Amino acid sequence: MSSDLERRYRRVLRLLPGWYREQWEQDMVAAFLDSWLTGDPAADEYISRAAGPGGAEVASVAGLAVRLHLGGPGTPRRHAWAQALRRAVLAVLLVHAVLGVDVLVFLVRSRRLVGWLPAPPASLVTAASGGAWVMAYYLVSVTWIVIFVTLALGHYRTAQVLAALAIVPNLAALLQAQRTGIMPAPFGPWVFWVLIDLVPVLAMTAFHRDAPPAAPRPWLLALPAGYVLVYGPLLALQATGNSAWLPDFSGLCCILVSLACLAHAPRARSRQAAGTGLWSLTLVLLAAVAGAYRIVTLTDYLNDPHLINVSLAELLIMLTAVALVAPDAARAQAATPAPPPYPQAMTA
């Protein structure tokens, strides 16, 4: 039967997250009672009625609770963020890989390697032929497909090394363009390199040797599916003479994140499927990147109020879509199974 002293201490322990109490509460209570009780029934009865956790004891539990709720090492919150980050990195690399597939298709079409595929417009073929930079562009684009596939298959180290190498030519091209004064827009190309190249490569450190591998099959299937879903509508707009409706790349990112949020919203709001919080958190991360990209590239259109309005509309739509999954993202911690915080020997 629990004593008053025990009940008072357990009340303080309610500050701690549920997953932590499940693992450690009993032992903490036992240690706390050990620190008070003497083994003499009369004395212990008096202590139990009169004593309670002091200010320093309460402060130590409160400090532990703050660390655990904020997500210290080994906590589920940290675990959830790491998992969401890995998925977001895979999603960004998927975009790179889809762009790479587009380059491959372009090369196949321009060199007439597959007879039934229509040749691209002659102007495009002329503009994209020859030159070291163009060759480097082709090579890097195809390398992103390899990076995405190797990462999805769990070959983290290979993917990390290739990705670190793949962002170098783009940086060199930017520096060259900056030096020669032929930069097409003031910030856009640099933001692309920082947000879409550099940040994901740095974030690939989340794929460490202890990181659980992602299920490769859905990610690998997402590559052809992503190409068809993205380039199908784009090519249709071009073919029907509606190229004016084509979004720029940052606008396309906002639209893709918005569509993903809308597709995920029913699951996120139903809370039926375990683990949905992680996808919501992933989408919030992706929205942060796409939003930052969209805001900075507004400067490319300072002389065109119409395009500014279109860009702001894309941003607004994405924010609205993200709002649908944001509450679920906040619950990602609860939806994530805790990593084993307790030694296996306990169960032996």
Added chain:
Amino acid sequence: MTGQAFFVLTALAAGPRHGYGIVGEVAELSHGRVRLKIGGLYGVLERLAAEGLIEADREEAHDGRLRRYYRLTRDGRGALAEEAELRAATARIVRARLGRLSPEAAG
């Protein structure tokens, strides 16, 4: 490695201890300078367990309560030995410098 973690590992180096046993041992080892509160102790234990430096040894009933005993893992022994070496080397440097600066050494 924090001072508290160092003392907890040192306490466990002598053999398995339960939670309150560690508190007592740490107070003794530190000559009363480190008095762990239970919340602080379990913050340290949780981190050490997550890093694989300690593990559960056994549970024993005592006055109707289950006491859980903890022990060092092989990694825990290694980490403690490394930390002890580092602290000893630092202490040697400190003693040498203080020796050079003391009036006795100067005079």
